[in-house]
Structure formats: structure tokens, C-alpha cells
Amino acid sequence: MPVPGAPETKAKSFKPSLKRLLGRLRPHRMQVGLIVTLVTVSVVLNTLGPYILGRATNLIFDGVVGKNLPFPPGTTRDEAIAGVRASGQDTFADMLGAMNAVPGVGVDFDAVGRVLVLVLALYIGAAIFGWLQAFLLNLVINRTVKQLRADVEDKIHRLPLRYFDSTPRGDLLSRVTNDVDNVSQSLQQTMSQLLTSVFSVLGILIVMFWISPLLAVIALLTVPAAVVVTAQIAKRSKPHFVDQWKYTGIVNAQVEEAYTGHEIVTAFGRVAEVGAEFDRRNEQLYQSSFKAQFISGLIMPAIMFLGNLNFVLVALVGGIRVATGNLSLGDVQAFIQYSRQFSQPLTQIGAMANLLQSGVASAERIFEILDAEEQGKDPVEFAAPGEGRGRVEFDHVSFRYDPETPVLDGLSLVAEPGHVVAIVGPTGAGKTTLVNLLMRFYELDSGAIRIDGADITAMTRDALRDRMGMVLQDTWLFRGTIRENIAYGNEHATEAEILAAARDAYVDRFVHALPEGYDTVIDEEGSGVSAGEKQLITIARAFLAKPSILILDEATSSVDTRTELLVQQATAALRRDRTSFVIAHRLSTIRDADLIVVMEKGTIVEQGTHHELLERRGAYYRLYNAQFAAATAQV
Structure with missing residues (x-):
């Protein structure tokens, strides 16, 4: 379903985001330095392999040619070259001049064996250093x-x-889970390959220019074309990667919403509509993902084509250079290997570009969370409240x-210790906002709230909330036992205190009917217990905290009438020397409150006891009659 207010996820800038992402490796700079050193050694050993292997090719080729030269044994190399030139074979003579072929002398297999052993040692060393750098890099990235x-x-x-009011939960969860995982995978798959590829390109370039500057220039002709192709394709794929992760968050938000409200969706017969909306969003995700992967996937075939074209040119020119005696066959063989190896890291860099684009797009979504405006900081020096027991x-x-829309406007109210303050009024009057401000879930625009003489803004949020117990209309339980859910209110509570809170909240009266008693495991949805029983567990949790201020936001709305009376009796004992704020729509639950506050449009229009307010025949009187009058009455 469409997510109202979904944040715009268009990438701000690739380079700054990539720089910021790589900057998170700074705490591991010593390990990163060692990784670079290991990569360098591994690449150098790998790069030397083809060059030395070319010496083995020269030994074999020299031996084969020397064995088949039409000269008697003992003829020197110079004499053989002069004889060939005298016969009019100048090209063959030039080629012999670049070789070390001796007439009558075959292949020196001992020398070839020594070269092969050296090459094997180089490759084994390169593999060991490569494994070490991969291990360290994996360690660094996972820690990052x-x-x-x-x-x-x-x-x-x-x-x-x-922030949470304006951000869809599914999108936030997608950023915290999917986007972080995507950053992890992108770094793991690209960092090692990019380091190896970049160093390989540099090392191969040096050796290619050492062997033949002409062939090196020919090989480099494809590099600008490869860079242009990669840049153009990556530029076109980037917006689609951004859309891919944007729609991933939207789809997750809709799935989470539909799953949470599955019963409501089914009850109102909206399964088809929800399914159709999901199909539409899923199609958008499919289209953006397909375009992102398809366009970025063009990079590798394009660069492979350029690499093959480069190979043909190098082989053609190299063959001519061997025939004219300007290069040995081993050098050309090594150069062809280098040209192939040169295009391979370029191809890998291109292939990593789409992963890097995707990872940076996810990183930007994560950075949006990290850059979001935080709540005000707690004071460094804690202002302790007075010795009272909850005067608010x-x-x-x-x-x-x-x-543009005031919710509370110049509201003043005093709640004395031990008093029960009931807050009533129509929907949107500001009742829940009042207690949210008391808990400092939001900061005041003006005015002050004091607890036992101390301004709550001069207290740390933890210290403030440690004094309060809160039971909401919407229950929240986590996956765990009933005992653990109750103990959530006080991590230092003893078993006796947990059981006492359960008895006070009348959890004890139903828990023994469950298979495992207090060890019965329930999930975050409270499966296995009724709505009323879930509410009693949350009330027991609040009781265990032994707060000086108790907040009940329609806490008894989910319990039956008999349970409601039991809870009222239990809370009566807890209210002694404690301040209680009760938000209630059922006025029958707050008749005995010490103070009833009637709110309308963010202001207090009446306050007093139940009987006083009825005698005034004002707003409370109208609410009371509307609730208990006959169903046919005009409200």
C-alpha cells in the first residue's frame, strides 16, 4: 500500500557517500595498511609469474630451433646467423638474432625445470599472501x-x-536490516577485488612497458574506451539502484502493515485490494531491480569485447615483432598473458561497479538515519527532585x-502526591499528549513541568522515567516467558517480588491454567493469552517497577468487567503516596478519582471530583450523560 510521508531516497552524491563509508574503516587503519602491503606482495608475485614463465618458453623454443638448424655441431650462434643471412633469409636471421639458439643443442630441460619450480613458488607465495589479506579484510569489514x-x-x-511518527516502520526496519546487510555484502565483495584489481593493473602496466612500450601503448588504447563505457553505464544504472532500495523499503512497510493488521484486512474483506496494491508495489520493485541489474550487467560484456579486441591487436603486432627479431617468443607470450590479465582486472572493476553503486545507495539511506536530528541532550549535572513522593x-x-496547530495551549495543572488524577475528554483533546510530555517523549514549546519541585528538563531522561510506571492501551510483550515479561519492569527484582506483582495484578489467577505456568513462552503478539490477560501482564510489569508516578492510558479497556474491578482494587493499594494519571473514556472507572480533569482542544475546561463536576452540569456532565444515556439519545 502507498506509504504516506515515505522519505525521499534519491542519492545525494556518490563520491561523498563513498568517502564517508570508507572513512568508517579509519579505526582499523593499521590492519588496512597491512592489507595493502599483503595485496602488493601478492600482486607482485603474481605479476612476475608470466614474465619468468616466458623464459621457459624461450628455453624450449631456442632448443627446438637450435636442434633443427642445418649446421654441423660446433657451429657458433653468430656463424649460424651469418649463414642464414647469406642464404637470403634475412627475416629468419633477424629472428635468430633475438634468440639464444645454438646449432645442434636441444632443449635444456634442467633449466626449464628450475624456471617452472620458481614460477610455482611465486604462485604459491602469491596465494598465501592473497589468503592472508582476504582474511584480514573480511575481519576488518565485519567489525566495521x-x-x-x-x-x-x-x-x-x-x-x-x-521521527518515528513520521517514518514508516517497514522502511525504517528495511534500512536497519536490508540496507546494512547490503552494505556489508558490497564491501566484502568489492573491497578485496578492487584492491587486487587496481594493484594488478599498475603492476601489469609496469611490466608491459618493460617488455615492449609499443605493445603497451596498443594495450592501453582500450582503457579510455573501457572507462567511458563503465562511467556511462554506471551513471544510467545508479538511479535504478536508488529506486530499487526505495521500493524495497516501501514493500517491506506494506508487508509489515498487512501482516500486523491481517485480521482486520480479512474481516473487512480487503484481501484482494491489499494483494493488488502489493502486486503494484512489487512490480515497481521488480522493474527498478531489473533495470538496475540489466544496465549495470552490460559493463562486463562491453569490457570483455574491448579486451578481446585488444588481444587481437597485441597478438598481431607481437607476431610481427617476433618475426623481425625485435622481441622473443617468450616475451610475446608473457605480454599476451599480461594483456589478458590487464583486461581481466578492468573487467572485474567494471563488474564491481554495480555492487558498489548498490552498496553506496544503501549507505546513503543509513546515513540519513545517522544524520537525523536527535532529541535534546540530557543535562551533564543531574538536578535531583525533592523528597516528595510524586507532586507533578x-x-x-x-x-x-x-x-500551525496548537495541541496544548497554556495548560496548568497540579497533581498532589498520592492523588489519582483522571484525564477525560473527546478524542484529540490532548490527553495522551499530556502524559507523553510528562515522560519527555516530546519537548515542550513553552512552559514547564516539575516533579517534586525539579524541572524535568533538568533531569536525565533515564532518571525521570525510572520514577514512572506506564501501562498503555496497546499492550507490548516480547518473546519470552511470562515471568521475564513481568520482570522487564525491574531487572533487579527477586522471584518473590515478581510473584507478588503478579498476584497484585491478578495474573496469578490465570497463569496456573497455562501449560508451563510462569515459564509459558509467549511471543511479541502475545499468542496463547487473551487480550485482557496480556493487559494484566503489562500492569504487573508496571507494578513491579514501584514507581512514584503511575500512568494508565486506557489500561483497563481490554479487560472484562470483573477483571476491571480487581485491577481497580489492586491499584488502590499502589496509589498510596503515589501520583496516578488515568486516561479514561469509560467514566465509570474514574468515579473515585481525587481529581478529574476535563480537556477540550488542548485546554482544561473543568476540574474537580466526580460529584462536583456533575453538580456543575458542564462538559463533564455532558460526557457522563452521553455515555450512560439511552442509545437513542442525541449525542
């Missing part, structure tokens, strides 16, 4: 990605609630989600 995940996790805890004062509090 591990730190990246940790930074994202820490950042999420520093983001204000406003709202002093001319104003707050807006939207700058």
Missing part, C-alpha cells in the same frame, strides 16, 4: 559493519518520538506537533 549496526541502534534510541506541576504548558 558491526560498529555500523551498533551506531544505528544507538542512534535510534537517541531519536525523538516525532504543569505550568503554562504549550505544545504543537504542527507549528
